[in-house]
Amino acid sequence: MGSAALHIARTGLDAQDMRMRVISNNLANVNTTGYKRDRAAFETLAYQTVTAPGAPSTSETRYATGLNLGTGVRIQGTARIDTQGTLAQTGNSLDLALDGEGYFQVQLPGAQLGYTRAGNFSRSAQGLLVTAEGYQVQPGITIPEGTTSITIGTDGTVSAVIPGQTEPSQVGQIQVATFPNAAGLLSIGDNYLTESAASGAVLLGIAGQEGRGNIRQGALEGSNVNVVEELVDMIETQRAYEVNSKMITATDEMLKYVNQNI
Structure with missing residues (x-):
């Protein structure tokens, strides 16, 4: 279970790193003639179905929601925003x-x-x-x-x-x-x-x-890059990266505790 959490957090780090790369490219081209900004799009990785919704829970009842465990996230692609520049x-x-x-x-x-x-x-x-x-x-x-x-x-x-x-x-x-x-x-x-x-x-x-x-x-x-908007996205990406990094640290500490005490 711990190794799965580490893997999921790692996918989050990779995805946020790629998003930061997209934002960096936008800011680098803020003065590029005719440049159109890119936006990173995310998607979930495959889910592991432990209990399927609607599966029998007893001889007379069924699970209403089931149990699905995600395996992480990745960058689906980049979309070019074709709004008019000044x-x-x-x-x-x-x-x-x-x-x-x-x-x-x-x-x-x-x-x-x-x-x-x-x-x-x-x-x-x-x-x-x-x-x-x-x-x-x-x-x-x-x-x-x-x-x-x-x-x-x-x-x-x-x-x-x-x-x-x-x-x-x-x-x-x-x-x-x-x-x-x-x-x-x-x-x-x-x-x-x-x-x-x-x-x-x-x-x-x-x-x-x-x-x-x-x-x-x-x-x-001119470029259609909005510097303020990109800076807000940059801060959001940085915070998301830090949270995923803390998840790796927390999971590592949990595994260390198990190894030392159980």
């Missing part, structure tokens, strides 16, 4: 923010497509609209050489004023990606997500249509 004006014409649902689509190395909320784009030497790492925004948009000003509409229409012309010319259309289950996207780091079996296939469309967010030029979306 939009901050930057004044940079190639900084874009999504005001609402959706992701920007970019071409990652190895012909893989990535999706991000971070719209801090720039113009490459070839005139392509690219991310800070040089990954091309998809569908590809080329900004003509000598462009004096760029305007990006809320629907993603990209217009450029070229020398010798008085009217802006449309040079491309930024599309917004959505998914049947955006929570199922796989985080790979560097602010990028990739499609998975759980997310479903990507659905590309025009910003502002079919539930997609509008594009805001000259702005960036």
Whole structure:
């Protein structure tokens, strides 16, 4: 019985340690553009049924509740909280923010497509609209050489004023990606997500249509991490970790007492 209690307390320590890791990652990314906070979800481990509810207690009665003993806890998974972050004006014409649902689509190395909320784009030497790492925004948009000003509409229409012309010319259309289950996207780091079996296939469309967010030029979306909330969660996790640690100490003392006195 004592060894079982030690095992259960150990699972509690492991689970709280992993939750603290999730909170630490949230706080580390408090200033990361477009970052969405994660939340750890717990689940119970298998139960041992000593007496099943409804089993006969006598020839005429049955147990009303039974006796079930839990074997601990574990982290079931992490859920990404996709609430909107604060939009901050930057004044940079190639900084874009999504005001609402959706992701920007970019071409990652190895012909893989990535999706991000971070719209801090720039113009490459070839005139392509690219991310800070040089990954091309998809569908590809080329900004003509000598462009004096760029305007990006809320629907993603990209217009450029070229020398010798008085009217802006449309040079491309930024599309917004959505998914049947955006929570199922796989985080790979560097602010990028990739499609998975759980997310479903990507659905590309025009910003502002079919539930997609509008594009805001000259702005960036901040992280949705609430520092105060994360600190409260951190304290709660620390206390839970201490309680599980004390459970191990108490169980060890009980076993020591049994060994020395019985």
